[in-house]
Amino acid sequence: MSKEKILYGVDTTFEAVAKKATPKYKTTPGRLLFAGFMAGAFIAFGFILAVIASAGYSPKLFPDRGNISAFKLLLGAVFPVGLIAVILAGADLWTGNVQFLSAAKAKRYADFKSVLYNWFGSYGGNFIGSIFLALLAVPLTGLFGHVGDPNTFGQLAIGIATGKVSKSILALFFLGIGCNWLVNVAIWQSARV
Template identity: 30%
Template sequence: MAPDTHKIDAHSPPETHELITQAAIAKAKLPWIDLILKSFFGGVFIAIGGLFDLIVVGGSPGLRQSNPALATMISAFLFPTGFVLVILTNMELVTSNFYTMTFATLQRKTTIYDLARNWVVSYIFNIAGALFFTGVLAWWSDSLSSDAQSTYAVTQAEGRVNVNWGYNLTRGIGCNWLVGLAMYLGTSGRDNTSKIFGIWIPIWAFVALGYQHSIANYFNGPIGMFYGTNFSVGKFIWASCIPVTLGNMIGGAVFVGLSFWLLYGRGPALPNEAGAQLGGDKREDGHMNGFKKHHDDMNGDGMRQRPRGDDMA
């Protein structure tokens, strides 16, 4: 008898979007205190990835000078650590929520109020978490202890702020398009190893491509300001925070949420031929009737109905 490959293959696109919908519904049901705490830790975890990146590449001035492409690739490879922590620990990250909440709201499974509540609270407390980590666990802990590291912290911050406003808008779009795809791939995997690979590759790509993530910038900008950048708080908000956030919203809500809703969200969750091939779903009935028997093997992604409304990050 042939082995049941369904149990080890990834979920098909329709199955994955059924899980995305259930995640968004769970997000909408989160109590206020859970939403606040999950959002705070989401910001902290993203800042952890930013500091990991900064310490290594900042401490390699020779490599940056002799082989900048290799330095960029190594730097970008380290940053996804924060995203893996967010998703596998079930925290809230506003940039992934731009995708998930849009998709479910377009399906009318969540409301505009649910979407706005989630976006506003997660954005505010993601910022709070990132700033807390920046001040307490990066600046006060003297993590960037060498001159090369502190100098690079200034250089990378100025490169994010002292640029054209429109550039940061489009860089924000590109970033969250890939963040949404990382969320999709992380959801489609059935085990933690698959999820980590699925999350890691798109995030690695967006960092290497020079795209901008609004919450990460609340670490990268302030840490550079602590060491003496040539821009003010006002310019940081106007030239970086606003355009990158708007770009992230467009990238997540339009290029991922709306696009995937048009493909997979307007009718019953029926895997088509391509979806079945991609997902390894070879059941004879060709529909989602057997889906509930299998989705509980998702590891740590919050798809089960829980009394506290735990959700996918």
């Protein structure tokens, strides 16, 4: 007997996304904050891995041997490890929760209060988790050097952060749309399997 391959259409996937939102807004505040905390830490971990993998190719840090293409490729290929961990662990990343809860609201599975409850809880947890890992990675481990004395990884992280905050609001807005679009494409695809 052969197995029939099931192909999901947009409507079927949208329904699956909306249904997956139910446990996200029917959870305790402690579980929501913890799941958000873990997602923030996973994303921060993805950033740390991306910095470590790509630092040796940074043309700003190593003008004589840096390779911008390899640098950008490694950053882009390694950073999603954090998102993969979020999806596999079932953590609550705010970006994905906007998609899940918006679908649940559109299908009338969730009310507006439930949507806000999830968004604020997951965002708060993401923030706390990312800051926790940043504090763990920087001053406590020396992985990025020390405050005031960054090593190669620290210099790269500072350079990336400086590059982000020196862009115009309009550029940041459109880069944010692009980034969140790609994150939600990955979340959408995870709902199809």
